[in-house]
Amino acid sequence: MAAGTEASDLKLTVTAAAAQAGRCTRPFSLSLKDGAQVRQPFRVGGEGSGKSYVVTVSRGGRQIGRKVLPLDAGCGWSYTSRPGAGRITYALKESGQGAAARTITLNVTR
Numbered sequence: 587m588a589a590g591t592e593a594s595d596l597k598l599t600v601t602a603a604a605a606q607a608g609r610c611t612r613p614f615s616l617s618l619k620d621g622a623q624v625r626q627p628f629r630v631g632g633e634g635s636g637k638s639y640v641v642t643v644s645r646g647g648r649q650i651g652r653k654v655l656p657l658d659a660g661c662g663w664s665y666t667s668r669p670g671a672g673r674i675t676y677a678l679k680e681s682g683q684g685a686a687a688r689t690i691t692l693n694v695t696r
C-alpha cells in the first residue's frame with residue numbers, strides 16, 4: 587500500500603442463485619437411461635419443476651442413500667454418486683410428492 591493511503595474494510599456477501607419456489611415449471615428430465623452402464627464416480631442430472639428433488643439410492647431392496655437436490659437458478663439439479671459396483675436403483679421424486687418422477691436401475695462398474 588502506498589504511503590498516505592488508508593486501508594478500509596470491504597464486506598462482500600456471495601450467494602449462489604437458487605430456484606425460487608413456483609418459478610421452475612420445466613418438465614422432469616434425466617440425463618441417464620434405465621439400464622445404462624456407468625463407471626463410478628458418475629454424475630446424474632436433469633431439469634424439473636418445484637423447489638427440489640429427493641433421490642433415494644437402493645441396492646437390491648435395501649436403501650443405501652438419500653439426498654435432497656435443490657434446483658439451481660436454471661431449474662437444473664445434479665447428483666454425483668459412488669455407490670460401489672453392481673446394480674443400483676435411483677428413485678427421483680419432486681419434494682413433497684408421493685410418487686417417483688422416475689426410477690432407473692444402473693449397472694455400476696469400478
